[in-house]
Amino acid sequence: MRSAFKLFIISLLFVFSSAFADEDKITFDLSVMNGIQNEVIISSKLEQRAIVLEFMANFCGYCHRNANNVENLAKKYKSDKNVLFLDVAIDKTQSQVYKWIARHPSEHKLVWDENKELWDQIDQEYIPAVVILNKCHEVVYENSGLWNATIKSEIEATIKTISSDDYKCNK
Numbered sequence: 001m002r003s004a005f006k007l008f009i010i011s012l013l014f015v016f017s018s019a020f021a022d023e024d025k026i027t028f029d030l031s032v033m034n035g036i037q038n039e040v041i042i043s044s045k046l047e048q049r050a051i052v053l054e055f056m057a058n059f060c061g062y063c064h065r066n067a068n069n070v071e072n073l074a075k076k077y078k079s080d081k082n083v084l085f086l087d088v089a090i091d092k093t094q095s096q097v098y099k100w101i102a103r104h105p106s107e108h109k110l111v112w113d114e115n116k117e118l119w120d121q122i123d124q125e126y127i128p129a130v131v132i133l134n135k136c137h138e139v140v141y142e143n144s145g146l147w148n149a150t151i152k153s154e155i156e157a158t159i160k161t162i163s164s165d166d167y168k169c170n171k
Helices: 002-013 061-076 094-103 117-121 149-162
Strands: 027-033 038-042 050-056 083-089 109-112 129-133 139-144
Touching: 050 061, 050 149, 061 083, 061 149, 083 094, 094 109, 129 149, 139 149
Parallel strands: 050 083, 083 109
Antiparallel strands: 027 038, 027 109, 050 129, 129 139
16 A cells, blocks of 8 residues: 555656656646645655655644644744655645635645545545655655644654655665
């Protein structure tokens, strides 16, 4: 399941040039909704970066309660070029995602998993759920539910370990 998730992440995040001839043309092709405009993150922002995925939805009360925890942690690592935070909205409609954005303005990125393709690939049943991928985009941490002190500590310890310049993937 985890290797399928890893492959899905890679296929979702990267779109290759038409002939795969020029590796420099690999781009991150997931639109990011920030409440003002859509933007596209280029692949160079993903190379050798740990990715923290926080799955959430506007209809989820626990997700709203977790929003400040996620935002505070994302702010803490904002200047760390080895870590990327992405909220992944699994709402049914884009309007629900924009309601979330209006209620929880954020400095980190939010993407809409419109067809729940990404959500269907992870090994979680409930939201909010956090999944952390190391620099090789392997799942190294998963949890669902509200972040208590223990979960916050586990998440921070995981990020600290995998975002260090000395971290080596399990390849």
